[in-house]
Amino acid sequence: MNTMHSTTNTTMRALSQDVLGGPEVLKVMEVPRPQPRPNEILVRVRAAGLNPTDWKHRAHPAFLGAPPFVLGWDVSGVVEAVGIGVARFAPGDEVFGMLPYPFGHGSHAEYVAAPARVFARKPAGVDHVQSGALPLVSLTAWQALVETAHVQPGQRVLIHAAAGGVGHVAVQIAKARGAYVIGTASAGKHDFLRGLGADEVIDYRETDFAETVKDVDVVLDTIGGDHSVRSLRVLRPGGIVVSILPVGSSEFPEEAERLGVRAVRMLVDADHTGLEAIAELVEEGRLRATIAGTFPLADAAEAHALGETGRTTGKLVLTM
Incomplete structure:
Protein backbone atom coordinates (compact mmCIF):
# COMPACT_ATOMS: atom_id res chain seq x y z
CA MET A 1 0.00 0.00 0.00
CA PRO A 135 -10.66 20.70 -16.25
CA LEU A 136 -11.83 23.98 -14.67
CA VAL A 137 -9.76 26.31 -16.85
CA SER A 138 -10.39 24.45 -20.09
CA LEU A 139 -14.14 24.07 -19.48
CA THR A 140 -14.29 27.79 -18.63
CA ALA A 141 -12.52 28.70 -21.87
CA TRP A 142 -14.52 26.18 -23.93
CA GLN A 143 -17.88 27.30 -22.56
CA ALA A 144 -16.98 30.98 -23.03
CA LEU A 145 -15.42 30.80 -26.49
CA VAL A 146 -17.16 27.86 -28.15
CA GLU A 147 -20.58 27.49 -26.49
CA THR A 148 -21.31 31.16 -25.65
CA ALA A 149 -19.38 33.18 -28.24
CA HIS A 150 -19.35 30.55 -31.05
CA VAL A 151 -15.85 31.53 -32.18
CA GLN A 152 -15.42 31.01 -35.94
CA PRO A 153 -12.29 30.68 -38.11
CA GLY A 154 -10.79 34.07 -38.92
CA GLN A 155 -12.50 35.91 -36.08
CA ARG A 156 -10.47 38.28 -33.91
CA VAL A 157 -10.39 37.18 -30.28
CA LEU A 158 -8.94 39.26 -27.40
CA ILE A 159 -7.98 37.32 -24.26
CA HIS A 160 -7.19 39.24 -21.06
CA ALA A 161 -4.52 37.86 -18.68
CA ALA A 162 -3.61 35.47 -21.46
CA ALA A 163 -0.74 33.81 -19.56
CA GLY A 164 -2.92 32.90 -16.55
CA GLY A 165 -4.68 29.61 -15.91
CA VAL A 166 -7.79 30.24 -18.00
CA GLY A 167 -6.02 32.60 -20.39
CA HIS A 168 -3.25 30.31 -21.63
CA VAL A 169 -5.75 27.51 -22.27
CA ALA A 170 -8.15 29.94 -23.99
CA VAL A 171 -5.38 31.05 -26.38
CA GLN A 172 -4.92 27.43 -27.48
CA ILE A 173 -8.65 26.72 -27.80
CA ALA A 174 -9.22 29.90 -29.83
CA LYS A 175 -6.30 28.96 -32.13
CA ALA A 176 -7.72 25.45 -32.51
CA ARG A 177 -10.96 27.13 -33.70
CA GLY A 178 -9.01 29.06 -36.33
CA ALA A 179 -9.19 32.49 -34.66
CA TYR A 180 -6.71 35.39 -34.79
CA VAL A 181 -5.70 35.74 -31.13
CA ILE A 182 -4.63 38.89 -29.27
CA GLY A 183 -3.51 38.44 -25.66
CA THR A 184 -2.71 40.86 -22.84
CA ALA A 185 0.14 40.02 -20.47
CA SER A 186 3.23 41.57 -18.89
CA ALA A 187 6.21 41.82 -21.26
CA GLY A 188 8.06 38.87 -19.72
CA LYS A 189 5.27 36.52 -20.78
CA HIS A 190 5.04 37.56 -24.45
CA ASP A 191 7.40 34.89 -25.81
CA PHE A 192 5.46 32.26 -23.87
CA LEU A 193 2.19 33.44 -25.45
CA ARG A 194 3.66 33.54 -28.95
CA GLY A 195 4.80 29.97 -28.35
CA LEU A 196 1.17 29.02 -27.65
CA GLY A 197 0.12 30.60 -30.96
CA ALA A 198 -0.95 34.13 -29.97
CA ASP A 199 -0.81 36.36 -33.06
CA GLU A 200 -0.45 39.62 -31.15
CA VAL A 201 0.51 40.41 -27.56
CA ILE A 202 -0.06 43.62 -25.60
CA ASP A 203 1.86 44.68 -22.51
CA TYR A 204 -0.99 45.92 -20.33
CA ARG A 205 1.48 47.86 -18.16
CA GLU A 206 2.64 49.99 -21.10
CA THR A 207 -0.37 50.04 -23.41
CA ASP A 208 -4.09 50.61 -22.94
CA PHE A 209 -5.73 47.81 -24.94
CA ALA A 210 -8.85 49.96 -25.40
CA GLU A 211 -6.77 52.51 -27.33
CA THR A 212 -4.87 50.09 -29.55
CA VAL A 213 -7.19 47.16 -30.30
CA LYS A 214 -10.27 47.39 -32.50
CA ASP A 215 -12.65 45.37 -34.69
CA VAL A 216 -12.65 42.45 -32.25
CA ASP A 217 -15.36 39.77 -32.53
CA VAL A 218 -14.93 38.16 -29.09
CA VAL A 219 -13.32 39.27 -25.83
CA LEU A 220 -12.70 36.80 -23.00
CA ASP A 221 -12.61 38.91 -19.84
CA THR A 222 -10.91 37.08 -16.97
CA ILE A 223 -10.35 40.24 -14.87
CA GLY A 224 -13.73 41.96 -14.42
CA GLY A 225 -14.30 45.45 -13.03
CA ASP A 226 -13.72 48.26 -15.53
CA HIS A 227 -12.02 45.76 -17.89
CA SER A 228 -15.46 44.37 -18.73
CA VAL A 229 -16.90 47.77 -19.73
CA ARG A 230 -13.77 48.98 -21.54
CA SER A 231 -13.61 45.70 -23.48
CA LEU A 232 -17.01 46.46 -25.04
CA ARG A 233 -15.46 49.42 -26.84
CA VAL A 234 -13.01 47.32 -28.87
CA LEU A 235 -15.76 45.17 -30.38
CA ARG A 236 -17.09 45.41 -33.89
CA PRO A 237 -20.92 45.73 -34.14
CA GLY A 238 -22.56 42.52 -32.93
CA GLY A 239 -19.40 41.40 -31.09
CA ILE A 240 -19.45 39.88 -27.62
CA VAL A 241 -17.58 40.21 -24.33
CA VAL A 242 -17.81 37.08 -22.18
CA SER A 243 -16.81 37.81 -18.57
CA ILE A 244 -16.08 34.85 -16.31
CA LEU A 245 -16.63 37.07 -13.27
CA PRO A 246 -20.29 36.43 -12.50
CA VAL A 247 -21.12 39.68 -10.70
CA GLY A 248 -20.37 43.33 -11.29
CA SER A 249 -21.74 46.72 -12.24
CA SER A 250 -24.95 47.21 -14.25
CA GLU A 251 -22.87 49.49 -16.48
CA PHE A 252 -21.63 46.38 -18.33
CA PRO A 253 -24.99 45.31 -19.88
CA GLU A 254 -26.14 48.94 -20.23
CA GLU A 255 -23.04 50.01 -22.16
CA ALA A 256 -23.30 46.92 -24.38
CA GLU A 257 -26.84 47.84 -25.32
CA ARG A 258 -25.80 51.40 -26.10
CA LEU A 259 -22.97 50.19 -28.37
CA GLY A 260 -24.97 47.48 -30.15
CA VAL A 261 -22.81 44.64 -28.82
CA ARG A 262 -23.35 41.75 -26.39
CA ALA A 263 -22.27 41.43 -22.75
CA VAL A 264 -22.46 38.03 -21.06
CA ARG A 265 -21.38 36.93 -17.58
CA MET A 266 -20.96 33.21 -16.96
CA LEU A 267 -19.83 30.65 -14.39
CA VAL A 268 -18.22 27.43 -15.52
CA ASP A 269 -20.45 24.37 -15.26
CA ALA A 270 -19.48 20.69 -15.03
CA ASP A 271 -20.01 18.93 -18.37
CA HIS A 272 -18.59 15.71 -19.77
CA THR A 273 -19.31 16.68 -23.40
CA GLY A 274 -17.01 19.70 -23.14
CA LEU A 275 -14.42 17.58 -21.33
CA GLU A 276 -14.46 15.02 -24.14
CA ALA A 277 -13.87 17.79 -26.70
CA ILE A 278 -10.98 19.05 -24.53
CA ALA A 279 -9.50 15.53 -24.22
CA GLU A 280 -9.59 15.28 -28.03
CA LEU A 281 -7.63 18.56 -28.37
CA VAL A 282 -5.08 17.25 -25.84
CA GLU A 283 -4.70 13.96 -27.72
CA GLU A 284 -4.27 15.87 -31.01
CA GLY A 285 -1.43 17.87 -29.41
CA ARG A 286 -3.35 21.16 -29.72
CA LEU A 287 -3.90 21.83 -26.01
CA ARG A 288 -1.54 21.55 -23.08
Whole structure:
Protein backbone atom coordinates (compact mmCIF):
# COMPACT_ATOMS: atom_id res chain seq x y z
CA MET A 1 0.00 0.00 0.00
CA ASN A 2 1.18 3.53 -0.79
CA THR A 3 2.34 4.92 2.54
CA MET A 4 0.99 8.34 1.56
CA HIS A 5 -2.53 6.96 1.82
CA SER A 6 -4.59 6.46 4.92
CA THR A 7 -4.22 3.20 6.73
CA THR A 8 -7.90 2.29 6.82
CA ASN A 9 -10.60 2.00 4.18
CA THR A 10 -12.94 4.30 6.06
CA THR A 11 -10.82 7.46 6.28
CA MET A 12 -8.62 9.54 4.00
CA ARG A 13 -6.35 12.57 4.14
CA ALA A 14 -7.90 15.82 2.97
CA LEU A 15 -6.98 19.48 2.94
CA SER A 16 -9.48 21.14 5.23
CA GLN A 17 -9.98 24.38 7.14
CA ASP A 18 -12.03 25.38 10.17
CA VAL A 19 -11.99 29.14 9.59
CA LEU A 20 -11.74 31.54 6.67
CA GLY A 21 -8.37 33.23 6.28
CA GLY A 22 -4.89 33.13 4.77
CA PRO A 23 -3.05 30.03 3.51
CA GLU A 24 -2.10 29.16 7.11
CA VAL A 25 -5.70 28.06 7.88
CA LEU A 26 -5.27 25.01 5.60
CA LYS A 27 -4.65 21.72 7.42
CA VAL A 28 -4.24 18.13 6.29
CA MET A 29 -6.75 16.08 8.30
CA GLU A 30 -8.10 12.55 8.50
CA VAL A 31 -11.73 12.64 7.40
CA PRO A 32 -14.29 9.97 6.48
CA ARG A 33 -13.74 8.52 3.03
CA PRO A 34 -16.82 9.13 0.84
CA GLN A 35 -18.89 6.30 -0.61
CA PRO A 36 -20.28 6.54 -4.15
CA ARG A 37 -24.06 6.94 -4.24
CA PRO A 38 -26.17 5.84 -7.22
CA ASN A 39 -24.81 7.37 -10.45
CA GLU A 40 -21.59 8.42 -8.70
CA ILE A 41 -18.02 7.15 -8.91
CA LEU A 42 -15.36 7.11 -6.20
CA VAL A 43 -12.07 8.37 -7.61
CA ARG A 44 -8.67 7.93 -6.01
CA VAL A 45 -7.22 11.38 -6.68
CA ARG A 46 -3.74 11.46 -8.21
CA ALA A 47 -3.60 15.19 -9.02
CA ALA A 48 -5.90 18.16 -8.48
CA GLY A 49 -5.42 21.63 -9.94
CA LEU A 50 -5.59 24.84 -7.96
CA ASN A 51 -7.55 27.81 -9.27
CA PRO A 52 -8.10 31.40 -8.10
CA THR A 53 -11.55 30.33 -6.93
CA ASP A 54 -9.81 28.12 -4.32
CA TRP A 55 -8.04 31.00 -2.59
CA LYS A 56 -11.12 33.21 -2.87
CA HIS A 57 -13.27 30.61 -1.11
CA ARG A 58 -10.54 29.89 1.45
CA ALA A 59 -10.52 33.55 2.53
CA HIS A 60 -14.07 34.85 1.87
CA PRO A 61 -17.62 33.57 2.51
CA ALA A 62 -18.40 33.58 -1.28
CA PHE A 63 -20.70 30.74 -2.44
CA LEU A 64 -19.77 28.17 0.19
CA GLY A 65 -20.36 30.17 3.33
CA ALA A 66 -18.49 29.21 6.48
CA PRO A 67 -16.10 26.23 6.80
CA PRO A 68 -15.25 23.51 7.62
CA PHE A 69 -14.89 22.37 4.01
CA VAL A 70 -12.48 20.76 1.58
CA LEU A 71 -11.84 22.88 -1.51
CA GLY A 72 -10.85 21.81 -5.02
CA TRP A 73 -12.82 21.29 -8.23
CA ASP A 74 -10.19 19.87 -10.62
CA VAL A 75 -9.44 16.17 -10.42
CA SER A 76 -7.52 13.48 -12.26
CA GLY A 77 -7.30 9.98 -10.89
CA VAL A 78 -8.37 6.36 -11.01
CA VAL A 79 -11.87 4.98 -10.46
CA GLU A 80 -11.84 3.06 -7.17
CA ALA A 81 -15.52 2.06 -7.05
CA VAL A 82 -18.76 2.80 -8.87
CA GLY A 83 -22.22 3.42 -7.47
CA ILE A 84 -25.39 1.68 -8.57
CA GLY A 85 -26.34 2.44 -12.16
CA VAL A 86 -22.98 3.73 -13.43
CA ALA A 87 -22.45 2.36 -16.95
CA ARG A 88 -19.75 4.70 -18.24
CA PHE A 89 -16.84 3.69 -16.00
CA ALA A 90 -15.43 0.71 -14.14
CA PRO A 91 -12.87 0.42 -11.32
CA GLY A 92 -9.37 0.97 -12.69
CA ASP A 93 -10.41 3.49 -15.37
CA GLU A 94 -8.33 6.67 -15.49
CA VAL A 95 -10.58 9.74 -15.49
CA PHE A 96 -10.43 13.51 -15.22
CA GLY A 97 -13.12 16.04 -14.52
CA MET A 98 -14.41 19.11 -12.79
CA LEU A 99 -16.66 18.63 -9.77
CA PRO A 100 -19.99 20.49 -10.07
CA TYR A 101 -19.25 24.19 -9.57
CA PRO A 102 -19.55 25.63 -7.01
CA PHE A 103 -21.14 23.21 -4.54
CA GLY A 104 -19.43 19.96 -5.61
CA HIS A 105 -16.02 21.00 -4.21
CA GLY A 106 -13.76 18.53 -2.42
CA SER A 107 -11.02 17.29 -4.76
CA HIS A 108 -8.11 18.37 -2.52
CA ALA A 109 -8.24 14.98 -0.84
CA GLU A 110 -7.14 11.41 -1.45
CA TYR A 111 -10.59 10.37 -2.68
CA VAL A 112 -13.64 12.10 -4.06
CA ALA A 113 -17.14 10.79 -4.90
CA ALA A 114 -19.04 12.68 -7.60
CA PRO A 115 -21.56 12.12 -10.41
CA ALA A 116 -20.11 9.92 -13.16
CA ARG A 117 -21.24 12.45 -15.77
CA VAL A 118 -18.83 15.14 -14.58
CA PHE A 119 -15.90 12.94 -15.65
CA ALA A 120 -14.40 11.85 -18.95
CA ARG A 121 -11.64 9.39 -19.72
CA LYS A 122 -8.24 10.90 -19.04
CA PRO A 123 -6.57 11.97 -22.30
CA ALA A 124 -4.11 9.35 -23.51
CA GLY A 125 -0.43 10.22 -23.49
CA VAL A 126 -0.42 12.77 -20.66
CA ASP A 127 0.15 12.28 -16.95
CA HIS A 128 -2.26 12.97 -14.10
CA VAL A 129 -0.60 16.31 -13.29
CA GLN A 130 -1.37 17.52 -16.82
CA SER A 131 -4.95 16.22 -16.86
CA GLY A 132 -5.52 17.39 -13.27
CA ALA A 133 -4.53 20.93 -14.28
CA LEU A 134 -6.99 21.19 -17.15
CA PRO A 135 -10.66 20.70 -16.25
CA LEU A 136 -11.83 23.98 -14.67
CA VAL A 137 -9.76 26.31 -16.85
CA SER A 138 -10.39 24.45 -20.09
CA LEU A 139 -14.14 24.07 -19.48
CA THR A 140 -14.29 27.79 -18.63
CA ALA A 141 -12.52 28.70 -21.87
CA TRP A 142 -14.52 26.18 -23.93
CA GLN A 143 -17.88 27.30 -22.56
CA ALA A 144 -16.98 30.98 -23.03
CA LEU A 145 -15.42 30.80 -26.49
CA VAL A 146 -17.16 27.86 -28.15
CA GLU A 147 -20.58 27.49 -26.49
CA THR A 148 -21.31 31.16 -25.65
CA ALA A 149 -19.38 33.18 -28.24
CA HIS A 150 -19.35 30.55 -31.05
CA VAL A 151 -15.85 31.53 -32.18
CA GLN A 152 -15.42 31.01 -35.94
CA PRO A 153 -12.29 30.68 -38.11
CA GLY A 154 -10.79 34.07 -38.92
CA GLN A 155 -12.50 35.91 -36.08
CA ARG A 156 -10.47 38.28 -33.91
CA VAL A 157 -10.39 37.18 -30.28
CA LEU A 158 -8.94 39.26 -27.40
CA ILE A 159 -7.98 37.32 -24.26
CA HIS A 160 -7.19 39.24 -21.06
CA ALA A 161 -4.52 37.86 -18.68
CA ALA A 162 -3.61 35.47 -21.46
CA ALA A 163 -0.74 33.81 -19.56
CA GLY A 164 -2.92 32.90 -16.55
CA GLY A 165 -4.68 29.61 -15.91
CA VAL A 166 -7.79 30.24 -18.00
CA GLY A 167 -6.02 32.60 -20.39
CA HIS A 168 -3.25 30.31 -21.63
CA VAL A 169 -5.75 27.51 -22.27
CA ALA A 170 -8.15 29.94 -23.99
CA VAL A 171 -5.38 31.05 -26.38
CA GLN A 172 -4.92 27.43 -27.48
CA ILE A 173 -8.65 26.72 -27.80
CA ALA A 174 -9.22 29.90 -29.83
CA LYS A 175 -6.30 28.96 -32.13
CA ALA A 176 -7.72 25.45 -32.51
CA ARG A 177 -10.96 27.13 -33.70
CA GLY A 178 -9.01 29.06 -36.33
CA ALA A 179 -9.19 32.49 -34.66
CA TYR A 180 -6.71 35.39 -34.79
CA VAL A 181 -5.70 35.74 -31.13
CA ILE A 182 -4.63 38.89 -29.27
CA GLY A 183 -3.51 38.44 -25.66
CA THR A 184 -2.71 40.86 -22.84
CA ALA A 185 0.14 40.02 -20.47
CA SER A 186 3.23 41.57 -18.89
CA ALA A 187 6.21 41.82 -21.26
CA GLY A 188 8.06 38.87 -19.72
CA LYS A 189 5.27 36.52 -20.78
CA HIS A 190 5.04 37.56 -24.45
CA ASP A 191 7.40 34.89 -25.81
CA PHE A 192 5.46 32.26 -23.87
CA LEU A 193 2.19 33.44 -25.45
CA ARG A 194 3.66 33.54 -28.95
CA GLY A 195 4.80 29.97 -28.35
CA LEU A 196 1.17 29.02 -27.65
CA GLY A 197 0.12 30.60 -30.96
CA ALA A 198 -0.95 34.13 -29.97
CA ASP A 199 -0.81 36.36 -33.06
CA GLU A 200 -0.45 39.62 -31.15
CA VAL A 201 0.51 40.41 -27.56
CA ILE A 202 -0.06 43.62 -25.60
CA ASP A 203 1.86 44.68 -22.51
CA TYR A 204 -0.99 45.92 -20.33
CA ARG A 205 1.48 47.86 -18.16
CA GLU A 206 2.64 49.99 -21.10
CA THR A 207 -0.37 50.04 -23.41
CA ASP A 208 -4.09 50.61 -22.94
CA PHE A 209 -5.73 47.81 -24.94
CA ALA A 210 -8.85 49.96 -25.40
CA GLU A 211 -6.77 52.51 -27.33
CA THR A 212 -4.87 50.09 -29.55
CA VAL A 213 -7.19 47.16 -30.30
CA LYS A 214 -10.27 47.39 -32.50
CA ASP A 215 -12.65 45.37 -34.69
CA VAL A 216 -12.65 42.45 -32.25
CA ASP A 217 -15.36 39.77 -32.53
CA VAL A 218 -14.93 38.16 -29.09
CA VAL A 219 -13.32 39.27 -25.83
CA LEU A 220 -12.70 36.80 -23.00
CA ASP A 221 -12.61 38.91 -19.84
CA THR A 222 -10.91 37.08 -16.97
CA ILE A 223 -10.35 40.24 -14.87
CA GLY A 224 -13.73 41.96 -14.42
CA GLY A 225 -14.30 45.45 -13.03
CA ASP A 226 -13.72 48.26 -15.53
CA HIS A 227 -12.02 45.76 -17.89
CA SER A 228 -15.46 44.37 -18.73
CA VAL A 229 -16.90 47.77 -19.73
CA ARG A 230 -13.77 48.98 -21.54
CA SER A 231 -13.61 45.70 -23.48
CA LEU A 232 -17.01 46.46 -25.04
CA ARG A 233 -15.46 49.42 -26.84
CA VAL A 234 -13.01 47.32 -28.87
CA LEU A 235 -15.76 45.17 -30.38
CA ARG A 236 -17.09 45.41 -33.89
CA PRO A 237 -20.92 45.73 -34.14
CA GLY A 238 -22.56 42.52 -32.93
CA GLY A 239 -19.40 41.40 -31.09
CA ILE A 240 -19.45 39.88 -27.62
CA VAL A 241 -17.58 40.21 -24.33
CA VAL A 242 -17.81 37.08 -22.18
CA SER A 243 -16.81 37.81 -18.57
CA ILE A 244 -16.08 34.85 -16.31
CA LEU A 245 -16.63 37.07 -13.27
CA PRO A 246 -20.29 36.43 -12.50
CA VAL A 247 -21.12 39.68 -10.70
CA GLY A 248 -20.37 43.33 -11.29
CA SER A 249 -21.74 46.72 -12.24
CA SER A 250 -24.95 47.21 -14.25
CA GLU A 251 -22.87 49.49 -16.48
CA PHE A 252 -21.63 46.38 -18.33
CA PRO A 253 -24.99 45.31 -19.88
CA GLU A 254 -26.14 48.94 -20.23
CA GLU A 255 -23.04 50.01 -22.16
CA ALA A 256 -23.30 46.92 -24.38
CA GLU A 257 -26.84 47.84 -25.32
CA ARG A 258 -25.80 51.40 -26.10
CA LEU A 259 -22.97 50.19 -28.37
CA GLY A 260 -24.97 47.48 -30.15
CA VAL A 261 -22.81 44.64 -28.82
CA ARG A 262 -23.35 41.75 -26.39
CA ALA A 263 -22.27 41.43 -22.75
CA VAL A 264 -22.46 38.03 -21.06
CA ARG A 265 -21.38 36.93 -17.58
CA MET A 266 -20.96 33.21 -16.96
CA LEU A 267 -19.83 30.65 -14.39
CA VAL A 268 -18.22 27.43 -15.52
CA ASP A 269 -20.45 24.37 -15.26
CA ALA A 270 -19.48 20.69 -15.03
CA ASP A 271 -20.01 18.93 -18.37
CA HIS A 272 -18.59 15.71 -19.77
CA THR A 273 -19.31 16.68 -23.40
CA GLY A 274 -17.01 19.70 -23.14
CA LEU A 275 -14.42 17.58 -21.33
CA GLU A 276 -14.46 15.02 -24.14
CA ALA A 277 -13.87 17.79 -26.70
CA ILE A 278 -10.98 19.05 -24.53
CA ALA A 279 -9.50 15.53 -24.22
CA GLU A 280 -9.59 15.28 -28.03
CA LEU A 281 -7.63 18.56 -28.37
CA VAL A 282 -5.08 17.25 -25.84
CA GLU A 283 -4.70 13.96 -27.72
CA GLU A 284 -4.27 15.87 -31.01
CA GLY A 285 -1.43 17.87 -29.41
CA ARG A 286 -3.35 21.16 -29.72
CA LEU A 287 -3.90 21.83 -26.01
CA ARG A 288 -1.54 21.55 -23.08
CA ALA A 289 -1.55 23.06 -19.61
CA THR A 290 1.64 24.82 -18.57
CA ILE A 291 2.47 23.67 -15.04
CA ALA A 292 3.77 26.48 -12.83
CA GLY A 293 4.49 24.06 -9.98
CA THR A 294 3.38 20.86 -8.25
CA PHE A 295 2.99 20.48 -4.48
CA PRO A 296 2.16 17.55 -2.21
CA LEU A 297 -1.00 17.99 -0.14
CA ALA A 298 1.10 18.86 2.94
CA ASP A 299 2.54 21.92 1.11
CA ALA A 300 -0.80 23.26 -0.14
CA ALA A 301 -0.50 26.47 1.90
CA GLU A 302 2.69 27.29 -0.01
CA ALA A 303 0.88 26.65 -3.31
CA HIS A 304 -2.01 28.95 -2.27
CA ALA A 305 0.44 31.70 -1.30
CA LEU A 306 2.20 31.40 -4.66
CA GLY A 307 -1.08 31.42 -6.57
CA GLU A 308 -2.28 34.51 -4.76
CA THR A 309 0.66 36.55 -6.06
CA GLY A 310 -1.15 36.51 -9.42
CA ARG A 311 2.22 36.21 -11.17
CA THR A 312 2.38 32.50 -11.98
CA THR A 313 2.30 31.34 -15.60
CA GLY A 314 -0.16 28.49 -16.16
CA LYS A 315 -1.38 26.19 -13.40
CA LEU A 316 -0.42 25.01 -9.89
CA VAL A 317 -1.28 21.38 -9.09
CA LEU A 318 -1.55 19.38 -5.86
CA THR A 319 -0.39 15.76 -6.05
CA MET A 320 -1.61 12.94 -3.80
